[in-house]
Amino acid sequence: AQSVTQLGSHVSVSEGALVLLRCNYSSSVPPYLFWYVQYPNQGLQLLLKYTSAATLVKGINGFEAEFKKSETSFHLTKPSAHMSDAAEYFCAVSGDSGYSTLTFGKGTMLLVSP
Amino acid sequence: EPEVTQTPSHQVTQMGQEVILRCVPISNHLYFYWYRQILGQKVEFLVSFYNNEISEKSEIFDDQFSVERPDGSNFTLKIRSTKLEDSAMYFCASRGNRGANTEAFFGQGTRLTVV
Numbered sequence: 265a266q267s268v269t270q271l272g273s274h275v276s277v278s279e280g281a282l283v284l285l286r287c288n289y290s291s292s293v294p295p296y297l298f299w300y301v302q303y304p305n306q307g308l309q310l311l312l313k314y315t316s317a318a319t320l321v322k323g324i325n326g327f328e329a330e331f332k333k334s335e336t337s338f339h340l341t342k343p344s345a346h347m348s349d350a351a352e353y354f355c356a357v358s359g360d361s362g363y364s365t366l367t368f369g370k371g372t373m374l375l376v377s378p
Numbered sequence: 379e380p381e382v383t384q385t386p387s388h389q390v391t392q393m394g395q396e397v398i399l400r401c402v403p404i405s406n407h408l409y410f411y412w413y414r415q416i417l418g419q420k421v422e423f424l425v426s427f428y429n430n431e432i433s434e435k436s437e438i439f440d441d442q443f444s445v446e447r448p449d450g451s452n453f454t455l456k457i458r459s460t461k462l463e464d465s466a467m468y469f470c471a472s473r474g475n476r477g478a479n480t481e482a483f484f485g486q487g488t489r490l491t492v493v
Contacts, residue, residue: 296479307382308421308469308484315479354421364476365411365434368421 266291266357270369278377283327283342285372287355290336297338298366299329300354308354314338325349350376380404384470384485391460391492399455399488401470409473410453411482412445414438414466421469427453428476460492 271286289295297314312323319331329340338355352373356366383402391397403410412424425435427445442458453472457464467489471482 298481300484305387305486307384307486308471310481310483313479313481356421358479364409364473364480364482365423365426366413366421366482367423368413370418370420 266295266359266367268355268357268367268369270353270355270372272372273370274373274375276375276377277345279347280344283340283345283349283374285340285353285355285374287329287338287340287369288336289338289355289357291357291359293359295357295359296364297329297331298356298358299323299327299338299340300356302352302354302371304351311340311353345374345376347376347378350374380483382470382472382483382485384468384488386488387486388489389491391490393462393492394459397457397460397490399457399468399470399490401453401455401485402451403453403470403472404474404483405451407472407474407483409433409476410445410447411471411473412455413469413471413484415469415487416463416466424455424468457490460490462492465490465492 267290269288299311300308312321314331322328352371354371355369358364385400410427415421425439426433444456467487469487470485
């Protein structure tokens with residue numbers, strides 16, 4: 265069975281500061297990992313995904329994540345936060361299901377202050 | 379840009395009533411999913427659907443739930459007799475293929491409130 269743990273239900277940063285959202289996973293098979301973002305009143309939008317091609321993955325809006333197998337982690341970072349980054353971020357894993365269902369973390373709400 | 383659309387965005391229903399949540403997946407996609415998120419909890423998988431039948435379902439997806447693709451474009455989730463604990467945000471998703479590395483495209487969700 266697969267699982268995802270996101271540390272911190274809320275993360276607050278100042279505009280221009282580093283964003284770090286943590287995700288740890290558990291999987292019995294080589295995982296595929298995803299970060300989704302949900303802006304208010306919108307659906308889940310893919311930020312980036314790890315599919316074993318490269319451990320450092322770049323996504324949209326300046327976000328990137330690094331897959332670290334030894335730490336079973338896939339933390340999301342952005343060097344400089346922008347007000348428009350305020351949203352809820354979900355880490356998800358797939359790979360052990362024939363129809364590739366996603367197992368999500370609880371989500372982290374990113375708050376950005378001026 | 380193609381997108382998954384869900385209707386309604388909000389639904390309030392009385393306990394014991396039937397509700398149907400509707401989704402229009404991306405037109406050339408073949409794999410369809412329903413997920414839900416109870417307030418403050420994880421997004422949870424409910425069911426996947428392919429080739430006009432359920433391919434996988436979770437323990438949550440019991441006999442009160444059903445899905446169908448009635449007309450080749452809509453994908454619906456029916457809850458036969460709603461309970462208070464069915465209150466949640468329900469997300470529909472679709473995929474072009476079943477590969478685990480393939481992105482799932484999500485709708486904006488339907489917030490269901492059972493009173």
